[in-house]
Amino acid sequence: MIAITTNSVSSAAIPAQSAALLAVSGRIMLAAIFVLSGFSKIADPAYTLGYINSVGLPLPYLAGAIAVEVFGGFALALGFRTRLVGLVLALFSVVTALVFHSALSDQNQFIHFFKNIAMAGGLLQVAAFGPVRFGIDRS
Numbered sequence: 001m002i003a004i005t006t007n008s009v010s011s012a013a014i015p016a017q018s019a020a021l022l023a024v025s026g027r028i029m030l031a032a033i034f035v036l037s038g039f040s041k042i043a044d045p046a047y048t049l050g051y052i053n054s055v056g057l058p059l060p061y062l063a064g065a066i067a068v069e070v071f072g073g074f075a076l077a078l079g080f081r082t083r084l085v086g087l088v089l090a091l092f093s094v095v096t097a098l099v100f101h102s103a104l105s106d107q108n109q110f111i112h113f114f115k116n117i118a119m120a121g122g123l124l125q126v127a128a129f130g131p132v133r134f135g136i137d138r139s
Contacts, residue, residue: 020133024079030122031077034089038059038069055099068092076126079135086127093120 014022041048041062052061068088075085097116103109129139 016133023045023129023132024134026122027079027082027135028077028128030089030119032074033119034069034073034076038066038073039042041066041069051100057099065092065096076123079131079137082131083127083133086123086125090120090123090127093117093123 045062048062049059052059052065069092072089072092074087075081076089093116097113097120101109101113101116104113
């Protein structure tokens with residue numbers, strides 16, 4: 001079994017209240033891209049369907065993507081079921097990187113691929129540490 005420990009030096013460097021504010025700020029920043037992406041799919045479904053079809057995915061993927069992005073984004077921002085939502089959004093980010101941004105010889109796709117991977121890394125941090133102080137989970 002692997003034991004996870006915290007570094008007492010880093011926790012002493014940032015007061016608990018400041019660390020909690022940083023954590024909730026990070027959650028909101030991560031959530032924003034999902035909520036905005038979900039609403040953009042709702043606003044222009046024809047474009048989104050064309051993009052989804054271009055990689056060979058079926059129509060129901062659109063409804064699932066919108067649900068994950070909008071509801072997951074709001075849940076993340078509010079700190080609701082934070083660990084589970086963090087894991088779901090991390091998995092979603094990796095899958096979308098692999099499916100939609102795998103043409104790594106295209107610089108734009110390369111950037112989007114690693115943006116999704118970096119977001120997944122941040123979301124795994126959220127999943128590991130939960131909502132910290134601010135969030136519905138902590139009420």
